[in-house]
Amino acid sequence: MKKHRIALEVREQIISRIKNDGVSVAQAAKEHGVSEPTIYGWLGGKAKGAPSMLEYVKLKRERDELLRLVGEITLKLSETQKKR
Numbered sequence: 382m383k384k385h386r387i388a389l390e391v392r393e394q395i396i397s398r399i400k401n402d403g404v405s406v407a408q409a410a411k412e413h414g415v416s417e418p419t420i421y422g423w424l425g426g427k428a429k430g431a432p433s434m435l436e437y438v439k440l441k442r443e444r445d446e447l448l449r450l451v452g453e454i455t456l457k458l459s460e461t462q463k464k465r
Contacts, residue, residue, distance in 0.1 A: 387415060392423055399424070 395413055398404040399420070406424075410417045432440065 387413075387419075395420060396423055 391413065395409050395415070399406060399409055406417050406420050409415075410420055
């Protein structure tokens, strides 16, 4: 099997589709003619560095939303238990 380099722009596009659009690694690999282990390597390489400011803000927003949901669920559970 002949190895060839994938352009950085294409790598970034594939990673973006997986992270942001919910495309599976298998689907992206098939569509772009790249092996799944190669894509997992790219994803792992991205995970080693510190998140970008954009990723940080997105993660913070998601965390805040999850905390809000946990709070709502906790209140509902507490109210249900008080009614018993």
